[in-house]
Amino acid sequence: MHWHQNAVQATGSRLSHPPRICVIFNPTARGEKAKRFRRHLDSIGADCALKPTTAPGAARTLAAEATREDFEVIVAAGGDGTVNEVLNGIAEDPENLLRVRLGVLPLGTINVFARELGLSLDWRRAWGIIRRGRVAAIDLPQVEFTANGEPQRRYFAQLAGAGLDARAIELVNWNLKKKIGFFAYVVAVMSAFRREPSRILIDGLLQPISGEQVLIGNGRFYGGPVVVFPNAKLSDGLLDVCVFPRVTWRTVMSCALGLVIGRLHKAGGARHFQTESFTLTAPTPTALEIDGEKIGELPARFSIRRQLLQVLVP
Numbered sequence: 001m002h003w004h005q006n007a008v009q010a011t012g013s014r015l016s017h018p019p020r021i022c023v024i025f026n027p028t029a030r031g032e033k034a035k036r037f038r039r040h041l042d043s044i045g046a047d048c049a050l051k052p053t054t055a056p057g058a059a060r061t062l063a064a065e066a067t068r069e070d071f072e073v074i075v076a077a078g079g080d081g082t083v084n085e086v087l088n089g090i091a092e093d094p095e096n097l098l099r100v101r102l103g104v105l106p107l108g109t110i111n112v113f114a115r116e117l118g119l120s121l122d123w124r125r126a127w128g129i130i131r132r133g134r135v136a137a138i139d140l141p142q143v144e145f146t147a148n149g150e151p152q153r154r155y156f157a158q159l160a161g162a163g164l165d166a167r168a169i170e171l172v173n174w175n176l177k178k179k180i181g182f183f184a185y186v187v188a189v190m191s192a193f194r195r196e197p198s199r200i201l202i203d204g205l206l207q208p209i210s211g212e213q214v215l216i217g218n219g220r221f222y223g224g225p226v227v228v229f230p231n232a233k234l235s236d237g238l239l240d241v242c243v244f245p246r247v248t249w250r251t252v253m254s255c256a257l258g259l260v261i262g263r264l265h266k267a268g269g270a271r272h273f274q275t276e277s278f279t280l281t282a283p284t285p286t287a288l289e290i291d292g293e294k295i296g297e298l299p300a301r302f303s304i305r306r307q308l309l310q311v312l313v314p
Contacts, residue, residue, distance in 0.1 A: 014133045021048035021130070022066040023105070024059050024086055025077035034107045037077060037123050044127065048075075063089025067096045073312065074100055075130060077123075079108015083157050084291035087309070091140070091155050103130040103312045113158040113291070116219035116234065118314050130312050137307040138234040141218050145288060145300040156290035157309075159222050162200055162280050162298055163213035164247050166287035167192040169294050185223065197247045198286045200298065204278030209271070211243035214280060216302055231274065237306040238274040245269055277303040 023044065026034065041050060049071065051062045059076065063086040066074050076086035083104055090096050105123045106114035117136075119126050142155050168188035176184040197212040215222060217229035217240040229240035246269070280288075281299040288296050 014135065019072035019101070019133065020070065021073040021075060021103070022051055022069070022071040023048050023075040023077050024051045024053065024062050024066070024082070025105075025107070026059075026082065027052040029078065029107065031107060031109065033121075033123060034078070037105065037107055047131070057085065059085035060089040060092075063087075064092045065089075067093065067100055072100060073103050073130065073133075075103035075105055077105040077107055079106070080110065080112050080158065080291045081293050082108070083113050084155075084293060087157055088155055097140070097308050097310070101133075101135055101310045101312055105130070110224050110292070112221050112224060113219070115225055116158060116221050117311060120314075129314050132312075134313055135310050136235070136313045138309050138311055139218055139237060139307060140305040140309040141216070141239055141302065142305065143288070143290060143295075143300050143302050145296050145298070147296040152296065154290055154295055156218070158217070158219055158291055159228075160216040160288070160290040160302070161214065162282070162286055162288050162300070163197060163211075163244075164189060164192050165213065165215065166289035166294055167195065169289050169292060170287060193247070198282040198284040200280055200282045200286060202241065202243060202273075202278055202280060205241075205273050205275055209243060211245045211271075212247040213244040215242040215244075216240070217242070218304075229272070231272070235307050237304060238276060239278070239302055239304050241273040241275065241278065243271045243273070245271070277301070 053059050053062065059082050063074050067090055074086060074090055076083040087102060090100050090102060104114050104119060105126050106119060106121050107123060111121060119129060140155055142153060143160060144153050168185055171188040171191045172184055176187065199210050199212065200214050201208060201210045202214060215228055217232050219234050220227050220229050220232045222228035228242055232240040279299065279301045286298045287294055288298055288300055
């Protein structure tokens with residue numbers, strides 16, 4: 001598969017002194033990488049504070065707590081879902097983004113954001129990157145939507161989607177995911193395909209267009225080292241939008257082939273756009289996901305905050 005190194009360049013700045021580091025991790029994660037990481041907690045804990053999660057969503061609460069305790073580096077030790085929770089905890093108070101750096105220890109199944117940053121998927125090497133403290137400022141995408149009748153705002157690190165992929169995330173068999181990784185999503189897509197797709201309208205581009213599946217990227221990758229957004233850069237101030245006009249069995253098979261070869265952006269007649277903001281609407285209930293987690297349904301408005309997120313990079 002295509003591997004993208006040095007996706008983001010450090011700004012040249014380093015942390016000027018040994019920073020106060022907080023690591024947020026799931027003490028019950030079942031993956032082998034997570035188990036190996038936990039066996040070394042004593043040595044890691046000598047250099048930082050450790051905050052174990054206690055329930056789904058707890059990483060966000062712990063990250064917000066860590067900002068109030070004046071930690072300068074907050075590390076998400078887990079997969080893309082953990083990164084998203086920690087990111088949103090940091091950003092609860094936007095002023096935190098000016099002083100707090102996000103570190104990533106990739107312990108998940110797919111680790112798309114870590115791959116985008118060019119991090120080693122070996123957690124020891126990734127820990128070395130965090131300790132070296134090289135900082136890059138990258139864009140921070142946000143989505144505004146309604147859930148349970150209440151207006152919501154969430155940030156995401158890498159990607160979002162509306163349509164079949166978000167519906168598939170609802171249907172993923174998590175035990176199967178542990179065994180076969182991303183291809184568990186392919187199985188879920190087959191199940192999601194039984195429902196008639198909605199027509200999604202994208203408003204805010206040069207002209208309104210529609211499609212049955214929309215993917216939104218901050219970086220180039222989706223679902224692992226699979227290029228969906230070939231022109232994306234993490235610090236260009238733009239969201240990359242990939243629209244599939246129709247979702248048929250032929251589209252699904254074309255995308256499956258794209259996953260195998262690591263290049264999905266030409267599959268299924270996909271169209272590509274770059275923009276700073278846009279809105280998605282649909283006439284029937286249509287699922288919405290960010291960083292691999294379903295968060296609600298359309299309508300939703302996407303925008304980007306340029307180079308607002310400080311991350312630690314190789």
